[in-house]
Amino acid sequence: MEKSKPFVSIIFGIFTILIIVLVLNFIWRFKELKAGRIWKPxxxxxxxxxxxxxxxxxxxxxxxxxxxxxxxxxxNLEKNYKICEKIIVSDLDPTSSYNKGLCYGNVARTLNDVSICDNTSLSYKKICIENMGR
Structure with a gap:
């Protein structure tokens, strides 16, 4: 019985370290996601x-x-760049269609973690890009 205690302590220590690493990784990813630097298209x-x-x-x-x-x-199409802001506005319903979005080729698609649009005019606006190789 006495010989199993060090083994149990080692296993418990490994699991404790693993849980701490996973929690820290989750916190880091949440901060990066809130900052708009990482997301999964x-x-x-x-x-x-x-x-x-x-x-x-x-x-x-x-x-x-x-x-x-x-x-x-x-x-203007570029490879190896991600979009950090895209404005979608619509003439169909100006009161409810100021959406966040992402441009994919020639199609603008909505995406929650892209910067919000400028609701002062029904027009497209320049988007900023971020080099993904950074």
């Missing part, structure tokens, strides 16, 4: 628009019934 980064020049043709998509998805008429 559901697509690749190969066709992200660097700058939205002007937009038109806003429409509702069936898979996102409550969000207006705006198609961008012109975008």
């Amino acid at each position: 559901d697509f690749e980064f190969s066709n992200l628009g660097e700058q939205v020049m002007s937009g038109s043709n806003c429409e509702r998509l069936s898979n996102l019934p409550d969000q207006n998805i705006c198609f961008v008429s012109q975008a």
Whole structure:
């Protein structure tokens, strides 16, 4: 019986260290997520628009019934960049369609952790980009 106590102490110590590391990792990821530096998109980064020049043709998509998805008429495409701000506004319902969003190729998609839009005008605005290789 006495020989099993050091083994139990070692196992308990390992689990304690593991739990502490996981908690610290969660706290760090939460802070980074709140700062908008990390997030998980559901697509690749190969066709992200660097700058939205002007937009038109806003429409509702069936898979996102409550969000207006705006198609961008012109975008400068760059590889290895992520978007940290994108403005979506819609002519369909100006009171409720100031959405946060992400530009994927020529399609603007909503994403919660992207900066909020400028609600002073119904127009597209430049987006800032952050080099992912940083």
